[in-house]
Amino acid sequence: MIVPRVEGTLQLVQEPGGRLRAAGARPRGIERLLLGRSPLEAVYLSQQASAHSGVSHALAAVRAWEDAGKLPVAPNGVLLRELLHLLSFLHGHVQHFYFQTLPDYLPLSAWVPPLDENGPAARIASGIVTSAAKIWEPPPFQSRFDEGARRRFAERTVEAVRTLSSLQRMMSVIGGKFPVVMSIAPGGITMALDEAGVLRLLEYLQHLEPFLTEAVLDDGLSLIDRYPETLTLGKGGANFISLGSTPADETGEAGLFPTSVLLGRRLQGLTLPITESIGRAYYRVPRGGGGHGPIVEEALGKPGAYSWIKAPRVGGSAVETGAIGRLVITQLAGIHGRASGMAALVQEQLGVPLEESNTVAGRIVARLGELDLIFRRCREILEKLAPGEPFLDNSADPSGLSGEGVGQIESPSGAVRHHMVVEDGRIGYYDIIAASTWNGSSQDENEVNGPLDTALGQRAWDLQDGDDRLDLSRIVHAFAFSATDAVH
Amino acid sequence: MPLTRREVLKWVGVTAAAGPLLPAMERIAHAIAERPGAAPIVWYNAGGDHNNFLAQLGHAFPSLMESAAIRWNLVSYDPLVPGVREPSPDSFSSAPIVILESLPPSGADAADGGEPIATVIGRAKAAIFLGTDACYGGTRWTAAEVESAEALCRRSNVPMIKLPGVPVPPHHLIGTLGYLEFRGIPDLDRFQRPQLYYGETVCMRCERRWQLENGEYAESFGDAGCLLRLGCKGPIAHNSCAAQRWNGGENWCVGAGGPCTACSEPGYPLHGGLGLYGRLAEGGPGPGSSTLNRIRAIGWGFVALAAAGVGLKLAHEAIDPIGQAAKASGRDRRGSSSVQGPT
Numbered sequence: 001m002i003v004p005r006v007e008g009t010l011q012l013v014q015e016p017g018g019r020l021r022a023a024g025a026r027p028r029g030i031e032r033l034l035l036g037r038s039p040l041e042a043v044y045l046s047q048q049a050s051a052h053s054g055v056s057h058a059l060a061a062v063r064a065w066e067d068a069g070k071l072p073v074a075p076n077g078v079l080l081r082e083l084l085h086l087l088s089f090l091h092g093h094v095q096h097f098y099f100q101t102l103p104d105y106l107p108l109s110a111w112v113p114p115l116d117e118n119g120p121a122a123r124i125a126s127g128i129v130t131s132a133a134k135i136w137e138p139p140p141f142q143s144r145f146d147e148g149a150r151r152r153f154a155e156r157t158v159e160a161v162r163t164l165s166s167l168q169r170m171m172s173v174i175g176g177k178f179p180v181v182m183s184i185a186p187g188g189i190t191m192a193l194d195e196a197g198v199l200r201l202l203e204y205l206q207h208l209e210p211f212l213t214e215a216v217l218d219d220g221l222s223l224i225d226r227y228p229e230t231l232t233l234g235k236g237g238a239n240f241i242s243l244g245s246t247p248a249d250e251t252g253e254a255g256l257f258p259t260s261v262l263l264g265r266r267l268q269g270l271t272l273p274i275t276e277s278i279g280r281a282y283y284r285v286p287r288g289g290g291g292h293g294p295i296v297e298e299a300l301g302k303p304g305a306y307s308w309i310k311a312p313r314v315g316g317s318a319v320e321t322g323a324i325g326r327l328v329i330t331q332l333a334g335i336h337g338r339a340s341g342m343a344a345l346v347q348e349q350l351g352v353p354l355e356e357s358n359t360v361a362g363r364i365v366a367r368l369g370e371l372d373l374i375f376r377r378c379r380e381i382l383e384k385l386a387p388g389e390p391f392l393d394n395s396a397d398p399s400g401l402s403g404e405g406v407g408q409i410e411s412p413s414g415a416v417r418h419h420m421v422v423e424d425g426r427i428g429y430y431d432i433i434a435a436s437t438w439n440g441s442s443q444d445e446n447e448v449n450g451p452l453d454t455a456l457g458q459r460a461w462d463l464q465d466g467d468d469r470l471d472l473s474r475i476v477h478a479f480a481f482s483a484t485d486a487v488h
Numbered sequence: 489m490p491l492t493r494r495e496v497l498k499w500v501g502v503t504a505a506a507g508p509l510l511p512a513m514e515r516i517a518h519a520i521a522e523r524p525g526a527a528p529i530v531w532y533n534a535g536g537d538h539n540n541f542l543a544q545l546g547h548a549f550p551s552l553m554e555s556a557a558i559r560w561n562l563v564s565y566d567p568l569v570p571g572v573r574e575p576s577p578d579s580f581s582s583a584p585i586v587i588l589e590s591l592p593p594s595g596a597d598a599a600d601g602g603e604p605i606a607t608v609i610g611r612a613k614a615a616i617f618l619g620t621d622a623c624y625g626g627t628r629w630t631a632a633e634v635e636s637a638e639a640l641c642r643r644s645n646v647p648m649i650k651l652p653g654v655p656v657p658p659h660h661l662i663g664t665l666g667y668l669e670f671r672g673i674p675d676l677d678r679f680q681r682p683q684l685y686y687g688e689t690v691c692m693r694c695e696r697r698w699q700l701e702n703g704e705y706a707e708s709f710g711d712a713g714c715l716l717r718l719g720c721k722g723p724i725a726h727n728s729c730a731a732q733r734w735n736g737g738e739n740w741c742v743g744a745g746g747p748c749t750a751c752s753e754p755g756y757p758l759h760g761g762l763g764l765y766g767r768l769a770e771g772g773p774g775p776g777s778s779t780l781n782r783i784r785a786i787g788w789g790f791v792a793l794a795a796a797g798v799g800l801k802l803a804h805e806a807i808d809p810i811g812q813a814a815k816a817s818g819r820d821r822r823g824s825s826s827v828q829g830p831t
Binding site for chain 2: 008009025030032037040048049051062099161172176177179180181182183188191192385391446
């Protein structure tokens, strides 16, 4: 079965006995493409792995380079990067909910246009639904929402489109354009943002506040209310990873997201080795290869392989990542009180301890609940930015650099890690682990299953049954899964 | 009140000259939507990323998505995705316009008895290749796969229009659809790009052009000045970005300090060996026009190969970017991947 409404192609393959596993599809091959190129090309080209995680990849790439050369970053640039990064989260979460999650619960045929039935708003709602949802329409099914709720969702989707437009403009102010931002370079951000630019961004943000901080979560909660089976559907494993947002600033204040793993109910720093198994994936290490890790060749037809998605592991354990991972780790670490309101909400809604809340409902609520937190931090950053100060520190010249570096950061769907070796300014080795790689991970040679496979492994599935297919779609989408990201 | 054909063309011209103005976009989109017998549109994206989709979704109101009203029958399908309604001969009253964001697989059968995309293309009024990957291979397809898709169009006399970019500036698509609906095939350059949107180089309209002419170059990222020495490919990049900017005109790559990577050129991303950030030329002190003349002298769209700041020494001679770069794209893009069939 191919899951609709996923960036790229996510194929699910079925074992005898009915168990399903995520198999992904053939990669573009970005890591191989980067060999021999300048690290700056990694900042640019890795954004083609996924439109939704693009900014996060660019930041991970530049940070891997900065790590390799111990390059300085302007403090103002750190802040502006964080703002650009967080705006991409607001965009990603809103886009994902209305265009990829919601259609699993509210089919096209059940849409009710806003009240001015012949006016522009109605045509727009019809148009959006007709065009965007048609791209990914499941077979018709009965929705549980009443007419009022369906009308409200239509209105909210129209507003979501306008919100996405504004968020893209904001990202363009900082990044030059969106998608595929152009202003990330070693040392900071190349955009010389002035006072007028800051005010412009504040103005945009102000208009978006009611929608982003209240309406979207409201929609998510009403969805779960109508579909309470999502509280237990798609339960994942017990391990999580989060790879942070930005480095702590000079005051020592930590970034918005933690950098940590939760293994066997214990929080740990990232001292355990991170590996990527290709035991059951369509890859092999070429003759003479190895060294830092596999730059692999495709090996379609390899015995025992079923997936295009590699199997990243922390100390041998599979880990789930995403908004739920960030929330669980933040709370258990007691890192800061900002998220405690959200954690309380999740626990209240779900009725289970936080670390057991990684179900479809938990993942959705965690993602939408995070919007308010992120929004407030964006406003904070705009107030802290100093437009007169430089946004980029170019005192170091990285052009002939040799070294090894790791850049890690959260993306809307979870942890991203870039590992680079640079030799005389050219990339000698590059490995990307994207959020959907962690989540969509294939089984490794020790028979440890990845998070999505675990969630799918709840029971056997009948792929001819419409309800089963809907549930599968709901499980996959709760991870905000991107197939192109998973295999890159 | 419905626009006349002439008015629509005027607005298409406006978008080409002055950018993605809201009124222009809106008028074109609604005019197409309200036109009886407008060509249905099929948007084919099989397994690709969402860069073009997000660009369209977030485009100035009304975007293609918003105005792609019921008339347009906008369907994106992948023969491998069950449950999505497949276009079939009965569902089109007239020849469709096919937007190819992915290249059609050879010999694919449609799922559920629907119509394979190759057959739909064969009946199309026009095929629009969307994004550099589909147009010229980019980072996703080989030169052979591009040639195969082109052959498919030629076989059935289906006009091809290429809209490259990573992603494509969203107003290029809506303007081209408007032109197709109300006039026909726009004037195309040698790479099948509409002159309307790709007729000028980025350098021609760049706000930093005066600094190139004065020989003021940024030496490091974040510096003011022309970005030629940071690898800017503006002189060879044909696109509307400098004139029309991005995201409702908010900003654009060079405006944000990011050198142009010529993402709309057939040579992307290898650019004959220079890569995205290898320098076209060193520039020099004093009037910069001699720099541009040197680049231009080697030929329109050609890459000036000099000892660029990336450690490569390449011959200083005219090369054909189509043949050379496309072959390089095809050969190098997938590295030494050896895909083995089932044993």
